[in-house]
Amino acid sequence: MPLTGRYLQGYPPALLAQVQRLIDDGSLAQAVARRHPEPHAVRTDRALYDYVNTLKSRHMKSAPPLAKVAYDARLHLVMNALGTHSAVSRVQGSQLKAKREIRIAALFKDAPADFLRMIVVHELAHLKEREHGKAFYALCLHMAPDYHQLEFDLRLWLTALDPPTPAAAPNRPS
Numbered sequence: 001m002p003l004t005g006r007y008l009q010g011y012p013p014a015l016l017a018q019v020q021r022l023i024d025d026g027s028l029a030q031a032v033a034r035r036h037p038e039p040h041a042v043r044t045d046r047a048l049y050d051y052v053n054t055l056k057s058r059h060m061k062s063a064p065p066l067a068k069v070a071y072d073a074r075l076h077l078v079m080n081a082l083g084t085h086s087a088v089s090r091v092q093g094s095q096l097k098a099k100r101e102i103r104i105a106a107l108f109k110d111a112p113a114d115f116l117r118m119i120v121v122h123e124l125a126h127l128k129e130r131e132h133g134k135a136f137y138a139l140c141l142h143m144a145p146d147y148h149q150l151e152f153d154l155r156l157w158l159t160a161l162d163p164p165t166p167a168a169a170p171n172r173p174s
C-alpha cells in the first residue's frame with residue numbers, strides 16, 4: 001500500500017507525492033477545509049430522505065422510488081462502503097416488491113456539504129448503473145459536473161481523518 005493510504009490508490013504518483021507532503025506537514029485537513037468550507041444541516045434520516053429525493057426528482061425522475069434513506073453508523077471508513085444501495089425484496093400481501101434503499105455512512109453527518117452531495121449523487125447513480133463504469137460516471141457528472149474533483153477531495157478528507165500509519169522510521173543513532 002502506498003504511504004498515502006487506501007483512499008488514494010490509483011491516482012498518479014506525482015499527485016500522491018504532493019498529498020504526502022501535506023500529510024507530512026500536518027496541513028491536509030486544513031487544505032481540504034479551505035476548499036470545502038460549507039457545512040450542511042442534514043442531521044436526521046428524515047432530512048436525508050428529503051435531501052436525496054430533492055436531488056433525485058431534479059436529475060433522476062425516472063429511477064424507481066426510494067423506500068428508505070438513512071445514515072448508517074455501521075458502514076465503515078472504506079470507499080466501497082461509504083454508501084450502499086440495495087434492492088431488498090419483500091413479500092407484501094401476495095406481491096413481491098423490490099424496495100430500493102440508500103444508506104449513507106454516518107460520518108457524512110459531519111462532512112462538508114460538498115461531500116454529502118457527492119456521495120448522494122454516487123448512490124443515486126447506482127439506482128441505474130450497478131458498476132462503476134462509463135455510464136455510471138456519466139450519470140454522476142450529469143448530477144454534479146464537479147464530480148471527479150469532489151471524489152478526489154473526499155478521498156483527501158478521509159485520508160486526513162484516518163491517516164495511513166507512517167512507515168517505520170529507519171533507526172538513527174541517537
Ligand SMILES: [Zn+2]
Pocket residue numbers: 122126132
Ligand atoms: Zn459505488
